[in-house]
Amino acid sequence: MKYESQAVAKPYFIFALVLFVGQILFGLVLGTQYIIGDFLFPEIPFNVARMVHTNLLIVWLLFGFMGAAYYMIPEEAETELHSPKLAWALFWIFAAAGTLTIVGYLAVPYATLAEITGNDLWPTMGREFLEMPTITKVGIVVVCLGFLYNIGMTVLKGRKTVINLVLITGLLGLALMFLFSFYNPTNLALDKYFWWYVVHLWVEGTWELIMASILAYVLIKVTGVDREVIEKWLYVIIAMALISGILGTGHHFFWIGAPEYWLWLGSIFSAIEPIPFFMMTLFAFNMVNRRRREHPNRAATLWALGCAVMAFLGAGVWGFLHTLAPINYYTHGTQLTAAHAHMAFYGAYVMIVLTIVSYAMPIMRGRPNGNSNKAQVVEMWGFWLMTIAMVFITLFLTGAGVLQIWLQRLPESGEALSFMATQDQIVIFYWLRLIAGLFFMAGLVVYLVSFFVGGDEPQLEKA
Amino acid sequence: MAERFTKSMARNMYMGGSLFFILIFVGLTMDTVRQMPGRDNRENLTEAVAHGKKLWEDNNCVGCHSLLGEGAYFAPELGNVFQRRGGEAGFKAFFKGWMNAQPLGIPGRRAMPQFNLSDEDLDALADFLEYASGINTNGWPPNIEG
Numbered sequence: 365m366k367y368e369s370q371a372v373a374k375p376y377f378i379f380a381l382v383l384f385v386g387q388i389l390f391g392l393v394l395g396t397q398y399i400i401g402d403f404l405f406p407e408i409p410f411n412v413a414r415m416v417h418t419n420l421l422i423v424w425l426l427f428g429f430m431g432a433a434y435y436m437i438p439e440e441a442e443t444e445l446h447s448p449k450l451a452w453a454l455f456w457i458f459a460a461a462g463t464l465t466i467v468g469y470l471a472v473p474y475a476t477l478a479e480i481t482g483n484d485l486w487p488t489m490g491r492e493f494l495e496m497p498t499i500t501k502v503g504i505v506v507v508c509l510g511f512l513y514n515i516g517m518t519v520l521k522g523r524k525t526v527i528n529l530v531l532i533t534g535l536l537g538l539a540l541m542f543l544f545s546f547y548n549p550t551n552l553a554l555d556k557y558f559w560w561y562v563v564h565l566w567v568e569g570t571w572e573l574i575m576a577s578i579l580a581y582v583l584i585k586v587t588g589v590d591r592e593v594i595e596k597w598l599y600v601i602i603a604m605a606l607i608s609g610i611l612g613t614g615h616h617f618f619w620i621g622a623p624e625y626w627l628w629l630g631s632i633f634s635a636i637e638p639i640p641f642f643m644m645t646l647f648a649f650n651m652v653n654r655r656r657r658e659h660p661n662r663a664a665t666l667w668a669l670g671c672a673v674m675a676f677l678g679a680g681v682w683g684f685l686h687t688l689a690p691i692n693y694y695t696h697g698t699q700l701t702a703a704h705a706h707m708a709f710y711g712a713y714v715m716i717v718l719t720i721v722s723y724a725m726p727i728m729r730g731r732p733n734g735n736s737n738k739a740q741v742v743e744m745w746g747f748w749l750m751t752i753a754m755v756f757i758t759l760f761l762t763g764a765g766v767l768q769i770w771l772q773r774l775p776e777s778g779e780a781l782s783f784m785a786t787q788d789q790i791v792i793f794y795w796l797r798l799i800a801g802l803f804f805m806a807g808l809v810v811y812l813v814s815f816f817v818g819g820d821e822p823q824l825e826k827a
Numbered sequence: 828m829a830e831r832f833t834k835s836m837a838r839n840m841y842m843g844g845s846l847f848f849i850l851i852f853v854g855l856t857m858d859t860v861r862q863m864p865g866r867d868n869r870e871n872l873t874e875a876v877a878h879g880k881k882l883w884e885d886n887n888c889v890g891c892h893s894l895l896g897e898g899a900y901f902a903p904e905l906g907n908v909f910q911r912r913g914g915e916a917g918f919k920a921f922f923k924g925w926m927n928a929q930p931l932g933i934p935g936r937r938a939m940p941q942f943n944l945s946d947e948d949l950d951a952l953a954d955f956l957e958y959a960s961g962i963n964t965n966g967w968p969p970n971i972e973g
Contacts, residue, residue: 401937406930409940411890412900461947474887475942483885492882492898527837548884550877553867553962556897557859592834599837606845610852619967620895621867622859629855640898694969697896697904777971783903784937808935 365727367438369445374728375455376431377517377721378788380539381812384714385423385461388805390417395798399791408470409707415469415495421709423462423491428717429538429574430458430511430673433531435724435786436581437515437764441522446514454510461503465496487548491559494545501545508539527577527584530602534573541565550648553621564613565596567713568637568679572605575675575716579644579668582723586665588656597647615687619696620632627689641672641712648672660822661726661734663743667719670751682707682758694773700765701789718747718811727814736819746811757797764793856880868961878948879955886942893973895964904973905959909960922953 365372394411396403404413438445445451468477474490479499483489488498498503512535519528544561580598584591648669658664659734682704686695696699721745726735772786781789802808863869883889888905889898895906913919926949930938944952 381831397937401935402930405938409891410937411887411899414890414899414901415887461953473940474890475885477883487881487884490887490889492889495887495890549868550872550880551863552880552959554860556895557856596832596834596837599834603837603844606841607848610845610848611855613852617859620897621863621962621963621964623862624965625855626859648848658928696967697893697898697900699900702900731959736903766969773969775970780970780972782972787937804829809855 365732366442367444369448369451370438370724371436371728372410372445372451372455373431373435373724376427376434377725379455379459380424380427380431380717382720383420385808385812386466387417387420387424388808390414390420392798392801392805393417394513395794395801396492398794399798406683410472411468414467415474415675418493419469419496420466421714423439425713425717427458428721429535429571432574432578432717432720432724433511433515433535435459435720435728436531436578437518438522439520439527440525440528440737442580443522444517446517446521450510450514454507456512457503458468458507461500461507465500468497469495470788484815486546488546491545491548491555493563494559501542504542505539506536508542514535516766525591526598527581530580530598531577534570534577537570538566538791539571556620557617557622558615560613564616565610567708568609568612569606570611571713572640573602575671575712576601576605576640576644578716578720579648579672582664582668582719583648583651585723586655586659586661586668587651588659589651589654594651597643597651601643601647604636604643608633608636608639615689615692618689631687632690635684637687638676641676641680641750645672645676654738661723663740663741663747664719664723664734666744666747667722670747671711671715671719674707674715674751676711678707678709678711678758679706682762694769695765698765698768698773699761699793700769703758703761703765706761707754710754713753719792731821733821733823735814735821736817736823738819739814739817740822742817743811743814746814749810750804751807751809753807755798756800757804760793760797760800764790764797844935846858866963868963870959871958871961873954873958875951875954876958879951879953879958882944882948882952891937891939894959895962896967902939904955904968905956906962906964907968907971907973909957911973918957919950919953920954923949928950 387822390413393404393408394410394417397410397413434445434451456812477497478489481499483498486498488501489495494501513534515532519532541562547558549555576598578792580594583589611629612635614626615634617630618787649672652665652669679681685691686704735743767790771781771789772783773780890901891899893900893904896904909918912918923946926942926944932965
């Protein structure tokens with residue numbers, strides 16, 4: 365750790381991992397409810413568990429991104445963080461607001477939560493992924509503003525590297541697009557149209573900038589490849605991400621009331637959305653192959669490579685599978701969508717956060733050369749268990765989706781099976797998915813155990 | 828990457844490319860908003876529909892159901908439930924009966940909570956679903972099952 369203030373990233377990473385555990389636990393509840401429909405009903409209805417599952421994901425990824433920024437930005441800027449105190453204060457505010465919101469979801473019926481948090485005054489709740497009370501949304505904005513001010517001031521007084529500028533642009537875009545969550549017109553078509561400004565322009569826009577810059581940073585550190593080379597790659601990758609991803613938003617405008625030209629625009633531009641992800645894979649492997657040193661933290665390198673590959677598979681390949689309008693007409697809103705979402709979020713965003721955690725945590729814990737070999741082996745077991753489990757979750761959900769489309773979507777009215785009858789037919793896939801989910805949980809436990817494995821710090825070796 | 832392709836060229840590609848497509852996207856959004864009146868069934872946006880949408884949100888219906896294919900995939904699509912369950916003639920009666928019968932209490936079956944909505948609320952929610960079914964969705968879903 366070159367600057368002491370970087371250490372403020374530590375609580376962010378730790379809390380992110382705690383929330384990650386909660387997310388997976390509720391994922392297992394949901395997976396069980398897909399099989400035993402009334403499991404935990406009425407105490408935890410499906411919609412509540414799903415809210416907790418998805419909102420925890422979003423919040424812990426945000427904690428991870430913020431931790432990444434607090435760690436990376438001072439080092440890149442070659443100066444201490446503007447205000448570590450502010451970073452700590454925002455940590456507690458965000459952690460408290462997030463915890464209270466989740467407790468609110470679980471403790472009272474959603475309608476009651478909406479009522480007591482004043483959703484009547486400014487209704488923003490009850491929309492997918494943006495279920496948090498309006499006041500929580502305001503809290504997120506406040507935390508983001510303080511956070512951006514803090515890292516912005518740090519960058520201003522220090523060295524302005526490409527990685528820092530791209531990371532800040534991504535985080536700024538994230539905060540900016542979130543403001544659309546406050547716009548909730550009565551007109552359902554317009555509501556949906558601008559809802560995608562948050563959701564799509566996060567995960568297929570601004571978040572890709574954040575992901576690419578973290579990847580670039582870790583690759584510089586573990587490979588020692590010249591910054592100039594890495595920065596050039598970074599620019600081209602994010603250029604392709606935005607060139608394809610902005611108009612790629614159109615693949616969500618096919619069936620929600622928007623004009624027909626979106627069928628063409630959305631299909632064409634989202635068809636090129638896999639390119640930036642493919643480039644990230646090429647980038648990661650190229651840099652590791654051209655490495656100038658053997659960094660002793662091999663686990664971090666594994667996460668970086670794995671992240672690039674899984675993001676390409678999950679976001680790129682599984683996204684492309686159903687993004688063309690004539691195909692999406694049949695696949696829209698089926699388990700195929702769920703398959704894509706699981707692998708894309710894991711591959712791109714979960715893994716990039718775990719990449720920076722893997723690189724930065726040992727350093728913050730006073731092990732500049734990474735964890736002991738023993739600890740790294742355990743961490744890599746966690747990597748493979750979680751990653752392979754996610755591959756199987758995706759494959760089983762894909763099976764469920766294809767069968768669902770076959771039974772429910774392709775036949776004519778009158779011959780097609782109803783939604784509920786179809787669900788009964790595909791339950792075998794839900795069983796298999798749940799088993800894969802249990803393996804994922806096991807992988808997560810192994811991963812967390814790796815933090816407590818001791819042993820001697822590995823030694824630097826020359827390449 | 829080839830040496831001829833410099834970092835500043837890459838940066839220009841990023842800056843120029845993203846600015847260009849942001850402007851196109853803003854332009855297309857303006858055009859979409861301009862075209863929406865002919866497509867989004869706003870002529871049927873009554874007070875009751877607005878109240879129904881609020882109820883839809885306050886009870887987190889999208890946490891299990893999908894609406895125009897978006898939401899959760901645990902319970903049936905409701906964008907065309909108006910047509911699927913009786914249409915003009917029978918939907919409201921069906922809908923009220925259905926909502927009041929929840930939870931069905933069939934062991935092992937996916938269970939829908941009882942939301943204790945008033946008769947007026949149920950009317951509004953039904954109106955909202957009827958309004959949603961009138962949005963021009965380019966022919967989606969492929970069949971009545973949603």
